[in-house]
Amino acid sequence: MRGWRGYILLLALAALAGCLNVEARVRIFQDGSGLYIDRVEIPKNLVDLTLNQSGFGSTTDLTADAAFKITQQLENVAGVRLLDASGEWMPGDLFRLTFAFGFDSLEQWNAFAAKAQKVNLQMTSKALEPIKGKEKQGSDTEWNVVFHIEAGAVPPIQGAEDGATADPSLAGMGLDMGSVKIILAGPAPAAPTDFAPGADPKMASRQDDGSVLYSGGLTMLASKKDFQARYIGRPLAPEELAKQKAAAAPTPSADFPKVMRVVNERMELERAKASAQTAVTESFFDLSLRIRADNLVELSSTRTYYGPIAATYAGREAMLQTLIPELSADYEMSVKKIGRTGEEPGLAIIRTRRRPLPFDALSQILTRSKADAQTEYTINIKPLIDAGDLDQLSATTLGRVTLETPDPISGTNGNKITDHQVEMTFTAQQLQESSILIVRTGAAGK
Numbered sequence: 517m518r519g520w521r522g523y524i525l526l527l528a529l530a531a532l533a534g535c536l537n538v539e540a541r542v543r544i545f546q547d548g549s550g551l552y553i554d555r556v557e558i559p560k561n562l563v564d565l566t567l568n569q570s571g572f573g574s575t576t577d578l579t580a581d582a583a584f585k586i587t588q589q590l591e592n593v594a595g596v597r598l599l600d601a602s603g604e605w606m607p608g609d610l611f612r613l614t615f616a617f618g619f620d621s622l623e624q625w626n627a628f629a630a631k632a633q634k635v636n637l638q639m640t641s642k643a644l645e646p647i648k649g650k651e652k653q654g655s656d657t658e659w660n661v662v663f664h665i666e667a668g669a670v671p672p673i674q675g676a677e678d679g680a681t682a683d684p685s686l687a688g689m690g691l692d693m694g695s696v697k698i699i700l701a702g703p704a705p706a707a708p709t710d711f712a713p714g715a716d717p718k719m720a721s722r723q724d725d726g727s728v729l730y731s732g733g734l735t736m737l738a739s740k741k742d743f744q745a746r747y748i749g750r751p752l753a754p755e756e757l758a759k760q761k762a763a764a765a766p767t768p769s770a771d772f773p774k775v776m777r778v779v780n781e782r783m784e785l786e787r788a789k790a791s792a793q794t795a796v797t798e799s800f801f802d803l804s805l806r807i808r809a810d811n812l813v814e815l816s817s818t819r820t821y822y823g824p825i826a827a828t829y830a831g832r833e834a835m836l837q838t839l840i841p842e843l844s845a846d847y848e849m850s851v852k853k854i855g856r857t858g859e860e861p862g863l864a865i866i867r868t869r870r871r872p873l874p875f876d877a878l879s880q881i882l883t884r885s886k887a888d889a890q891t892e893y894t895i896n897i898k899p900l901i902d903a904g905d906l907d908q909l910s911a912t913t914l915g916r917v918t919l920e921t922p923d924p925i926s927g928t929n930g931n932k933i934t935d936h937q938v939e940m941t942f943t944a945q946q947l948q949e950s951s952i953l954i955v956r957t958g959a960a961g962k
Contacts, residue, residue: 536694536734537610543764544622544639544661546703547750551599552617552625552634555843560609564574575770579603579613580778586615587779590788601776602769616766636664639702644748656748659703660713663743694734701727702748713744713880781939801860801915805882805895809922812872813882820854822862830863846870888924888958895953897942916941923957930955 520951539555563572563575572578583601590596600616615797619625626636639661646655669757693870705726712720720731728745730736733902752760821829830851837849854862885892897917915932918939925932930940940953 520525521672537696537774538694538734538737539697539699540635540663541699541701542637542661543701544637544703545761545764546657546659548622548639548758549620549761550618550622550625550637552619552637554613554615556613557606557610558613560605563611572763573810575603577778579771580775580782582615583775584779584782586632590628593631595620595795596628600766600768600772601779602771603775604769604771614769618765626826635703636662638662639663641703646780650850654750655888657704657751658707659747659749660700661700661745661747663698663700663745665737665741671852696730696732696734698730698743699723699727700730700743700745701725702745702747703752704747707748708745711745711746715744802918803897803915804918804920805878806877807893807918808872813875813878814869814872816866816868818864818866819876820862820864826863830865833865876936890956890958891921891923893919893921893955893957895955897953914942917953917954920954921955921957925955925957926959927956928954 528662537552537557539557541555542550543555544550559731563578566572567575567578572581579601583598586598586601596617596619598615599618600614604612604614606612619623622637622639628634629636639659641657641659641884644656644658647854673808706720706722706728710808711722711731715730716864719732719740721731723729726747730743800822802820804816804818819829819833834849834851837847838842847869848868852866853865854864875882881896883894883896895917897915914938918933918937919930920937922936924935925938928938930938932938938953938955
């Protein structure tokens with residue numbers, strides 16, 4: 517699956533080529549809500565290379581690839597929204613990717629940031645002493661904002677002061693990893709002095725709009741973890757705060773609906789896959805084969821579904837039974853409610869073949885070999901089970917196979933129930949490694 521790999525490949529190539537320009541823009545309001553905007557600029561030759569390597573048909577697909585991952589990360593996250601996702605060509609053959617977020621509180625943003633490996637934001641405030649002679653005008657408030665880079669939010673970068681490298685083989689090559697800008701806009705204009713506590717004056721500057729700009733080489737993100745800014749101003753009335761938020765809200769790009777259409781299509785596909793996976797993990801198959809002395813095989817199967825999907829899949833099975841004449845003619849179907857301790861009951865779909873099948877008709881799953889007086893039967897269950905992503909299921913028990921033989925059983929790798937009957941349960945791991953039930957009848961060497 518291509519998802520997210522194209523965007524990661526693009527960033528890696530740009531960083532290694534020394535031409536990755538990053539901008540992070542933060543706006544925090546007095547109530548702790550705010551905006552976070554990521555921008556990355558990458559040269560055209562690397563964009564073209566990434567499109568060829570990843571199989572994407574356009575830069576819109578590449579943008580949607582990153583937006584898809586973000587949308588997945590935002591699922592079940594309250595108070596954080598993707599406001600824009602766009603890609604546009606800039607002067608100098610640079611492709612700019614922009615992702616804008618809105619958040620209702622710093623707590624909600626930081627919960628999302630921990631999940632998505634983004635920066636952590638903090639804000640504290642305190643009331644200042646009124647200016648002498650202007651006590652009636654009230655006192656200002658001081659806000660301190662911290663932009664903190666969590667471990668993992670930025671990949672290891674060659675040339676960082678702490679010695680971290682993207683690849684040991686790159687050390688000492690003197691690569692310029694590009695540039696970074698961090699713009700911090702707070703609840704009020706930045707303080708006239710000491711607006712970036714503890715910062716190198718060459719790194720931080722106060723902008724005309726009252727924001728604080730940190731700028732430098734990309735290695736700055738690895739050498740410095742906390743970027744602070746100090747703001748001073750009057751608390752705003754609710755209506756003033758609402759106007760400030762409305763004025764700051766970003767206008768979605770013309771590409772955003774197109775990008776989200778691609779994202780939504782991929783999300784629907786992922787939900788369909790998840791639904792199929794649920795059908796496997798929340799269901800149980802039971803296949804019963806009875807080999808008769810006349811070389812015919814009686815066959816019955818049960819598929820039991822549990823949880824919220826039970827009624828849906830039971831309805832589907834009933835519809836298939838009705839719509840497919842061969843299925844209705846050959847199999848008798850019944851539905852039975854099955855209890856499960858401490859959980860919702862399941863629905864079992866039971867199909868029994870009306871007439872037995874010749875042994876050879878089941879050669880895809882059932883085989884037989886003879887040596888002297890001994891007969892060996894093998895059942896390969898895997899061809900019957902479409903278990904989806906077995907790696908994700910691991911020890912999940914998917915079902916059971918029961919085999920009844922006309923002659924007494926002398927050996928098996930399954931669980932012998934009676935002299936003529938054996939069963940074996942199958943987990944997803946067994947289906948990956950070995951999905952064969954072996955049953956021997958008769959005595960060897962006779």
